[in-house]
Amino acid sequence: MSADPIADLCKTLSKTLGEGAFENPSITGWAPTGSLILDMHLGGWKSRRGYPYGKVVDVFGRPRAGKSSMMLRCGLECQKQGGLVVFVNTNEQGFNPEWGIGLGLACPAEPAHDWMLINVFSLESMGDALEDIVKARYTADEPTIIIVDSVSAACCSAYTMNGKAVSDNTPAAANAKFMHELLRRGLLYYMSGSKVVILASRHQTDSPRMFAKDTVTHGSALEFYSWVRLKMSRTDMEDRDGGKAHGAWINTKVVRTKVGGMYSETSSPLYYNGGFNLGLENVQFLIDYQFIKKSGGGGYYEWEGQKLRKFDIVNLYNTNGVIQQVINKMVIESGGPSAGKKLTGKGDEGE
Numbered sequence: 001m002s003a004d005p006i007a008d009l010c011k012t013l014s015k016t017l018g019e020g021a022f023e024n025p026s027i028t029g030w031a032p033t034g035s036l037i038l039d040m041h042l043g044g045w046k047s048r049r050g051y052p053y054g055k056v057v058d059v060f061g062r063p064r065a066g067k068s069s070m071m072l073r074c075g076l077e078c079q080k081q082g083g084l085v086v087f088v089n090t091n092e093q094g095f096n097p098e099w100g101i102g103l104g105l106a107c108p109a110e111p112a113h114d115w116m117l118i119n120v121f122s123l124e125s126m127g128d129a130l131e132d133i134v135k136a137r138y139t140a141d142e143p144t145i146i147i148v149d150s151v152s153a154a155c156c157s158a159y160t161m162n163g164k165a166v167s168d169n170t171p172a173a174a175n176a177k178f179m180h181e182l183l184r185r186g187l188l189y190y191m192s193g194s195k196v197v198i199l200a201s202r203h204q205t206d207s208p209r210m211f212a213k214d215t216v217t218h219g220s221a222l223e224f225y226s227w228v229r230l231k232m233s234r235t236d237m238e239d240r241d242g243g244k245a246h247g248a249w250i251n252t253k254v255v256r257t258k259v260g261g262m263y264s265e266t267s268s269p270l271y272y273n274g275g276f277n278l279g280l281e282n283v284q285f286l287i288d289y290q291f292i293k294k295s296g297g298g299g300y301y302e303w304e305g306q307k308l309r310k311f312d313i314v315n316l317y318n319t320n321g322v323i324q325q326v327i328n329k330m331v332i333e334s335g336g337p338s339a340g341k342k343l344t345g346k347g348d349e350g351e
Contacts, residue, residue: 176219289340
């Protein structure tokens with residue numbers, strides 16, 4: 001009998017399973033989401049994290065819920081770090097470069113070092129493209145964010161653009177089966193330990209069964225294999241003067257996380273003509289949980305010995321780097337929602 005039976009067992013398993021037998025499915029770091037508050041939620045408010053490198057994030061919700069905008073927001077942070085954003089445009093064909101540029105991204109017409117738009121028209125071609133991108137980028141030092149928008153709009157090629165399929169529905173089971181097959185292949189192995197993140201969006205729809213809850217397309221594969229699942233919804237902002245919607249609060253609910261974070265919900269203000277407003281997002285959080293206190297009536301708040309309206313504080317955040325650091329530090333050190341007391345209502349968005 002060997003003096004070290006564990007060593008013998010490891011040797012045997014290595015022969016059976018190959019070189020990767022004992023590799024940890026490691027996370028090499030975190031891709032910033034673009035939202036400081038969501039980053040903190042994903043770290044359980046013990047550390048600032050984000051989306052885990054080397055993993056898949058499942059982003060789902062109703063149409064117009066803000067899924068694409070939140071994914072592109074992460075892409076913007078990736079470009080700031082010198083990384084590559086790959087936008088996988090499926091049959092939805094919903095990407096408008098002006099929209100991406102409005103959010104702050106570099107979206108050139110031709111592939112560049114930080115941006116690539118590719119069009120795929122079936123789940124098979126989507127799977128092949130994802131595998132090619134991951135194999136090419138899994139050793140890269142710079143981050144890579146792959147945005148699939150949306151998985152729901154692609155179906156198996158046997159049911160794509162032929163005479164019968166144009167008039168018939170694609171069997172849902174065929175798409176669901178393929179997604180499981182794709183994620184059981186080498187894609188996730190190559191991603192592990194890399195600085196690649198796949199953000200995959202899916203549409204939430206009414207269940208065909210009476211009285212059943214809403215369902216998400218293409219089966220449970222992404223739900224099973226993803227390390228983070230985000231349910232998206234939106235609430236329109238109303239301008240008090242004109243009564244016109246000029247933006248929306250994009251609500252992000254963490255419904256699954258394997259990164260040790262919190263099952264929680266955040267709200268991010270998105271202006272249709274100006275993108276996300278991080279200052280308003282952070283200031284509103286501090287007000288909502290009374291880390292910034294009210295000062296009498298009239299919508300005034302206490303700020304460094306002064307009485308200021310909410311948007312005065314937001315403007316200070318957006319124009320003064322020192323104030324920005326102070327407010328960010330307040331958010332990080334607040335302890336999160338459990339340490340504060342929630343108020344109701346968003347207040348004066350239209351001011």
